[in-house]
Each structure stands twice: as C-alpha cells, then as structure tokens.
Amino acid sequence: MEAIFIRRSIRKYKDQPVEKEKIEKLLRAAMQAPSAGNQQPWEFIVVQEKDNLKKLSKMSPYSKFIKDAPVAFVLIANEERMKFPEHWQQDMGAAAQNILLEAVELELGAVWVGVAPLEDRVNYVKNMFNLRETLKPYCVIALGYPAEGQENKFIDRYDETRVHFEKF
Numbered sequence: 001m002e003a004i005f006i007r008r009s010i011r012k013y014k015d016q017p018v019e020k021e022k023i024e025k026l027l028r029a030a031m032q033a034p035s036a037g038n039q040q041p042w043e044f045i046v047v048q049e050k051d052n053l054k055k056l057s058k059m060s061p062y063s064k065f066i067k068d069a070p071v072a073f074v075l076i077a078n079e080e081r082m083k084f085p086e087h088w089q090q091d092m093g094a095a096a097q098n099i100l101l102e103a104v105e106l107e108l109g110a111v112w113v114g115v116a117p118l119e120d121r122v123n124y125v126k127n128m129f130n131l132r133e134t135l136k137p138y139c140v141i142a143l144g145y146p147a148e149g150q151e152n153k154f155i156d157r158y159d160e161t162r163v164h165f166e167k168f
C-alpha cells in the first residue's frame with residue numbers, strides 16, 4: 001500500500017483549514033482499527049480553536065508545532081469501554097496509525113505526538129480538558145496540508161539483518 005511507504009511525520013502546515021469531510025474520514029479510519037475483543041476503547045477530541053491548539057502545544061518541548069496546525073486530534077482511551085484493559089495501548093496505537101495513513105491518502109500531513117505513558121504529559125492533557133479519571137489520554141495527532149517543502153515521500157528503511165527465518 002503506497003501510503004505506508006510514503007508516510008512521513010509532517011510538522012509544518014499551510015495556513016489552510018482541513019475540510020469537515022476529511023476530518024470525519026480520518027476519524028472513520030481510526031474507528032476501523034482492530035482492538036482486543038473488539039472493545040474499541042477510543043474517544044477523540046477534535047481541537048481547532050487557536051487558543052486550544054496553543055495550549056495543547058505547551059504539553060511538551062516536542063509539541064510546539066501544534067500551535068500552528070489547523071487541527072489536532074487528542075486520542076483518549078475510555079476505561080469504561082474496556083473488556084481487556086491490558087491491551088488498550090495496542091488498540092489505541094492501531095487507531096493512531098490508521099489516522100496517519102488515511103491522512104496520506106487525503107493529501108494531508110500528520111504527526112504522532114506521544115502522551116502516554118509519560119505522567120507529566122498525561123496530566124497536562126487531563127487537566128486541559130478536565131477529563132474524569134477513567135479517560136486516559138494516549139497521544140495527540142497534529143494534522144494539516146503540508147507546508148512548501150514538506151511532503152510525504154519514500155525513505156527506504158528496509159533492513160534485511162532484522163529479518164530472522166525460523167530462529168534468531
């Protein structure tokens with residue numbers, strides 16, 4: 001699938017909003033992800049207001065670019081929906097990756113910004129959105145149309161020394 005091979009982390013965006021239809025498509029892609037026992041623990045906060053993006057960008061030294069993104073998704077796992085709580089991070093990871101790949105398909109650029117399990121970032125997001133204890137922030141994905149010079153493009157990372165047939 002081409003999107004897998006050309007996807008890059010894109011952190012600079014055009015000053016152009018992302019269409020409502022595309023936002024919905026991205027969230028639909030997220031919710032198509034596999035999850036343990038089909039528990040679908042995810043919830044999403046769509047952040048588009050400048051003040052909120054600015055506040056979110058202060059979560060860590062590595063999230064500053066969020067303030068200039070047209071949109072960011074906050075991915076949250078809802079403990080109340082979990083049947084297999086030990087697997088929630090994996091469920092959320094699959095949903096996050098679906099968003100990144102769908103973004104490529106929609107000619108957008110995106111980047112995964114880590115939150116869980118770093119306590120300071122988790123608490124920052126919890127406080128910002130006043131989340132109850134059962135809602136666990138997982139990651140943030142910033143999105144937009146890639147700025148000039150920023151593009152999804154292929155970088156070859158295949159390394160045959162990592163492949164082990166039958167034994168290590």
Ligand SMILES: Cc1cc2nc3c(=O)[nH]c(=O)nc-3n(C[C@H](O)[C@H](O)[C@H](O)COP(=O)(O)O)c2cc1C
Nearest residue numbers: 007008009010011060062063111112113114115139
């Ligand atoms: C769990 C996780 C956390 C990440 N956190 C950040 C982050 O806080 N800030 C950031 O700019 N990029 C973050 N990234 C993006 C990585 O830096 C990026 O995926 C990596 O450098 C490889 O580049 P590529 O995505 O273009 O292939 C994160 C990626 C993952 C999977």
